[in-house]
Amino acid sequence: MVDLPERRPPTRQGLLAGRYRLGARRGSSVEAAAFEAVDEQLQRDVLVKIVHPDLTAQRRVRGALEATVAALADLHHPNLAALLDHGLATWNGQEVLYVVSEHLTGGSLRDLIDRGRTLTPSQAVVVGLDACKALDALHRRGIFHGDVRPATIVFGADRRLRLVDAGVTFLAIEATGGVVKRSNDVARYTAPEIASGAGAQPRSDVYSLCLALVEAITGTVPFVGDSTVATLANRVDRLLPVSADLGALAPVLERAGRPDPEDRSTAAEFGRALVQAAEHMPRPEPLPLLVSSLFSPSGADAAPVREHEPAPAPAPEPQPQPQPQPQPGAVVEPPAVPGEPLPPPTGPAPAADAMPPIQPAESTAAISLTTLTGGDEAPAAAAVGGPAVEGELLDEADEFPDPPPAAGPSRRWFIALLAVLAVAGGLLAWYNTRPDELLVPEVTGMEADAARNVLADFTVVAVEEASESVPVGQVIRTDPTGNTRADKGSTVTMYVSTGPAPRVLPELTGLTLSDAKAKLEGMGLVVELADPVYDESVPNGTVISWSVPESPSLTAGATVLIGTTVRLVTSAGPAPRTVPDLTGMTLEQATATLASVGLQITQLADEYSDLPVGQVVRQDPAVGASAERGATIGVALSKGPEMVSLPPLTGLNHDQVRAALENAGFVVGTVYGNTSLPLNKTVVDGQEVTAGFTAPKGTVVDLVYIPDEPEPTTTTVAP
Structure with a gap:
């Protein structure tokens, strides 16, 4: 483990920590900047990542970063970028935390995708398995990577995959406000539980790796929106869309990309599932990496030396360069592709009997399960088509060919004969070992488990698919379809209903x-x-x-x-209105009152009333009635009292007088005297009135039947 000093000031002009000469900037973000650099002490190329001074100055962030870097420095794994050094130094006058890792020149998966190249499902299995090995090693140490994406899946000159920036970038991102405030490039691969604020966990790395593999195969990332927030929101509680065209890889990616981390694979389970899927897939072509090689990227042999040509002079022996000694338990792997130079030795060479020879593969592909769980928990190797060295993905193109013998005339006939015999033997072997053709049973509508038993002569790959008509767990269809012929042991894809689509x-x-x-x-x-x-x-x-x-x-x-x-x-529409009391209001006042409660007004015919002229004397509907908004309320205005004339009453008896007055609109008041006598006079308010007198309708008229006193007679006596 590398000790972390309190501070390592520069001791040589222009060198970080007195040792690293910074070169071209490889990238930068809010949290850190990465530089190509030269380790002047060991004379080797390295990559230096400098954490932003503001983050270094935060005690909590600095402590978390130092703890993570220290743990990574003690972790050696062939699929993790080697952490060579770390510490504190002064850079541009500010104290910063720096991390030094190995310099990888094979490019990243991001570079490959940006060149318009996509991976076949078989190639994705190779990439995914190596990445799962690295993640499993991290998770067993309690380290969460937090930034798995194509840009952090990098290849060395030996064509071996390494994960870079484990743990460091995620801690810096969290310190600067969380992934929601970071770029959309980071959010593209963020797990749903982080987006919903539930926090990161090891299975979040699995989700990110799954999205990176889907992009490497299809060229696109599912659920990407126009912004970071939209991207994060799009994948919460949503199943990852995986095409059935991926065959055996489809269910593996579907489980690794489930929104609920409890339903998602661990890194070890993801890796084992990839190995099992590889058994049903063709041999992968080498990845199209931009690395130099003594051989072509496809792994083909170099052209044989022609007869009579002098052999090329051997290359001078390279001088060994000092390298850091590996920690106990470090894993050192030979290059995975023929023609790549071996890395400088980091320890004593193993004894000859300690390295088992690599056996030629007996089929087009040989893939075995890496010890992902470690120790006694390691699962048994599941080789496909032939023996394989534990922990490696083997390819015939990856084996070093023996030097070709010189082709002389005396041997040509023998070589030709061997070629003919080989072709004939191959044809005979193919004829004798060709698979039997069987009729694919019809299993549509059967339960999935029962259908598997019926299809026991074939390799069954189950793919879940929504169906509006087929019950959950029953087979919708198969490919090839039932009652068609297929080779025994060949793959039959069985589409199983998950019920109606959401x-x-x-x-x-x-x-x-x-x-x-x-x-x-x-x-x-x-x-x-x-x-x-x-x-x-x-x-x-x-x-x-x-x-x-x-x-x-x-x-x-x-x-x-x-x-x-x-x-x-x-909606029940507008609430009903209660009709207000409009009596005594003018027309203008009544109109305003009704409008304030959403009602309208209409004028009825004016009516005689004791109220002043122009005031409301009557309304319809009546006061307190319920009316819909906008209903019309009718009002009648007063035109004052009605005037009536006193009819002629002379010569009428009492009953006729009463009837005549009432018919004219008067009210009979007090009757004085004997009604059998003729009517003497009519009186209103103490004043005698006669026929033709006008008064408001309803005026009270008193009747007087008492004869007038005769005037005294004066007798004049003549003198």
């Missing part, structure tokens, strides 16, 4: 109730009606709001299972 909730607000019900019921969802509510702006019968009672936070665009209940709240 329904995408539509936007229902603003639809009429009938339209909303038709849309939901057509999707197989259940409609529940809540009590309508009054609304001043939404028309009666229109959906105001909706919700899913089981998950009230769901909105349009979210997915639910068939049969989910959706509650609709519709």
